[in-house]
Amino acid sequence: MATSVVLQKVEKRYGAMDVIHGIDLTIDPGEFVVFVGPSGCGKSTLLRMIAGLEEISGGALLLDSERMNEVAPAKRGIAMVFQSYALYPHMSVYKNLAFGLETAGYKKADIQPKVKRAAEILQIEKLLERKPKALSGGQRQRVAIGRAIVREPRIFLFDEPLSNLDAELRVQMRVEISRLHRQLGNTMIYVTHDQVEAMTMADKIVVLNSGRIEQVGAPLDLYNNPANRFVAGFIGSPKMNFLKARIEQVGEAETSIHVCGNFVHLPRRLNGEAGQEVTFGIRPEHLSLAGGAIALSTVNVDLVENLGGATMLYTTTPDSQLLTVALDGQQKVERGTNVKTFFDPVRCHVFDAAGKTI
Incomplete structure (x- = not known):
């Protein structure tokens, strides 16, 4: 069952410095939402607040109408995929996929089918005995996504997951992540500074600038009807x-x-x-x-x-x-x-x- 995400006047400050300024946003169950904006606009900070890795300074985060501000990250039902693959180099792909479940106390008999399903979804069944050093960048990123899938989360969060890949692999992985979303149907929130990724993958784009939302809408709505010059210049390639x-x-x-x-x-x-x-x-x-x-x-x-x-x-x-x-x-x-x-x-x-x- 897909999960809704609601941000109500969400703020983030570090000491006297405000970095997120009262953001209101509703993400419907099963939506693929992309946070896009220039470096330093607050998109990764906002994602980490949803994950529970950053404390919310003001406002409320609701998952399926349940307040999450004080709920520990591990209990939010969220899985996050980072820019860095962060795989254990001494473990096989299978062990990398299974490790999180093992530490969570799952039995071996329960872990095997979860790993098998994730490997099938990502088409990495033949790689399960390999070590990360024997994988390409795209294969490593698939394994990192697989670690999220085995947890069967309510929500997937992606923090610029394709930045370390070359141009051809980025295109391929965009297609694969979009296919994964259609297959799983989970709510997914994806952070990128690449507006091409935003345009090609999103159901809904959230354009951020200096900790504020400039515009929210479907990709072609933002392309055809930008609310302001910032959105007009950021969405579309080549630039307006x-x-x-x-x-x-x-x-x-x-x-x-x-x-x-x-x-x-x-x-x-x-x-x-x-x-x-x-x-x-x-x-x-x-x-x-x-x-x-x-x-x-x-x-x-x-x-x-x-x-x-x-x-x-x-x-x-x-x-x-x-x-x-x-x-x-x-x-x-x-x-x-x-x-x-x-x-x-x-x-x-x-x-x-x-x-x-x-």
């Missing part, structure tokens, strides 16, 4: 372009803005006023060279990256702002040339001076 702009005129159904030396008419009313300095946001993949609903600017191509499946253009606008353009497929664009860029107005974003979407 941000251009200095000014509102010229606000009408009932249209707003005119000045950006990149041009006047651009957006077919919607912005919550701003004439003369207001704003930031115009457009994702590189939402720009084109072949004509679109609205022309943005003629830009100078500084660098072309041909990636096979995509072509990246790094350009400079007439007012010396940087603009990245992501084109599908293999495009013949020469460095040093001028190209005209177009965009779909439905895809653009406008932010006020405080960074809020308007």
